[in-house]
Amino acid sequence: MKQRITLKHIAKTFNVSIATVSKALKDSHEISVATKLKIQEYAKLHNYRPNSIALSLLNKKSKTIGVIMPSILNPFFVKTFSGIEQVANEKGYNVIAIVSHGKLDKEISSIIVLENGLIDGLLISLSEEAEAKQHFSHLEEFIDNAGPIVMFDRVSDSVNTDKVIVDDFNCAYKATEHLIKTGCKHISVVSTLDNVGIIKLRIDGYLKALVDYNLPINRKIINLIKPGYDFETELKTMLDYQEVDAIIGLEEFSAVESMMIAQDRGYIVPDDISIISFTSSDFFKYTKPSITCINQHSVFMGKTAAEILISKIEQPLGTETVFETKTIKTTLIERKSTKPLVNNY
């Protein structure tokens, strides 16, 4: 690694000032054609590239955005991230990715690092712990000091900023309704997450559907399995002691693992028990039976969030800031883990 070439170097070799070199490279009309030519040629030959850190300091813009997600080993977040990366790159922004692993202190320390000029704006999906403790002052501090935030998926009403969400309530309602319409009466909800706003919304949507269709509510088959508890044990216990003819898995793992366990116990899917999964994975096509799921259009969600963020970053100073909450529509992808809809419903 040799020394990177700078304006100073070029200035010295031609015995001109740094300012002249700077202008020459920008093809300024202030500079004579002769000097422009020789400087540009030399710069090209030596692969001169302006130092982006220096420009950041000057412009107070880093042309990079940050993304903080609870996990990256979760297909939903991977796809969202993919969407974010795409539009960021199109618009000339770099993206710094940070995984909070659901931990509040990781979230806070990351934001502190990013807060000092490193990024022009932040995309964040809240950590479980931030939601559980309702701790958001680090976000407000960021907004005050560093730039705009757009929250996606796991958001909080307490933070006044732009948001992109999935319509979790209706989405759960639709899934539940679909199960009811295919003849299910004892619909369980299974999740490995708790204390997260979206889970509450999904359960509310589920409950509403039950009420609307005059089905009884059985709290014992709303199975939020807390960390530390064994999924398999919890699920088997439920299947042993409760009547269940359908399971809505609130994330991929819960759905696919529930299906496996039920099948191992001899249940036929979907005849004995139907399965629907929140979050769509390409792999749901490949299970036996293939799994009916809700497509949350996560790539699109990522793109939308990034677009909003960048437009906020680039809006002229003094523009009145109006915050919007965009809801991404979901689709039910019908596969073989649910019974066909009865026509005469």
Add this chain to the structure above:
Amino acid sequence: MKQRITLKHIAKTFNVSIATVSKALKDSHEISVATKLKIQEYAKLHNYRPNSIALSLLNKKSKTIGVIMPSILNPFFVKTFSGIEQVANEKGYNVIAIVSHGKLDKEISSIIVLENGLIDGLLISLSEEAEAKQHFSHLEEFIDNAGPIVMFDRVSDSVNTDKVIVDDFNCAYKATEHLIKTGCKHISVVSTLDNVGIIKLRIDGYLKALVDYNLPINRKIINLIKPGYDFETELKTMLDYQEVDAIIGLEEFSAVESMMIAQDRGYIVPDDISIISFTSSDFFKYTKPSITCINQHSVFMGKTAAEILISKIEQPLGTETVFETKTIKTTLIERKSTKPLVNNY
């Protein structure tokens, strides 16, 4: 967004110099306890944080690394990235993620952006196009001007730098051997990638195993499906016209999709046809039958690559640079898509 507080602001409020404030905040012994105290208190109260861009410019270190991958919607790269992110964060580095989508010009333009002080070092898995065209000058330029590179998985011998790879040759040999030992004789290889070094290595390992076990080689069942060709059609044609009793999928998609297609045609897996996949996915547990695969320990690969890179970044100037190529060991995870090993082999 208000104005971020700087040393200048603090200096002005206490009528001292910027230098004094800087030293006071570093708790320098040069400064009187009284001034240190009031300055520190004020800074804390107003949430002062040194501007990291300014520090980067000063130190010529940005404490961030770049990662360029061909794809992020591929579980192998996601896991590798996860490993990278983990150690980078432990060691206080930010990571900028860039997806090349297999395109050379995206790879080049990204490197140009990153080259100018933005990152201290780069992790890269080559794009298909860079490998196909054997174009690597952008990497050499980066190494010359910006900092160390560590290549992972898709590497090139032509670039003199550190590398972390999977032992693709032996890995394919092992997989093929396993199939032979379970009684397969007509082993096909299926991949949607071509022109990539690792694919060549895998095929070489496969061929070597066939030779060692005195099995005939049938080039017609080495099925490298080029972009634009329909996977299903290609695979069906092969199954129709060639004798095949095992398929090695060189990436997840090829394996799982091949299994589906074979099953749709009435093949029983593994009795009629065995399946092995390169790259391990959590989902392989959930297919019927579950899929035997090669675990490439991709998270570990990412961690290793990041560790090497950061050690290179942080090594004192003038340290003799010795490049190493680290090979990550792979494991065969036996599941139900292959027949059990016969004991008396």
Add this chain to the structure above:
DNA sequence: CTGAAAGCGCTTACAG
């Protein structure tokens, strides 16, 4: 104990 100066690499308004 405090501060002026130089510098990291750049840009731009202003003089000459």
Add this chain to the structure above:
DNA sequence: CTGAAAGCGCTTACAG
């Protein structure tokens, strides 16, 4: 047509 100056936010060796 060219350059000196000021500045982005910081640090550090050197004077006083």
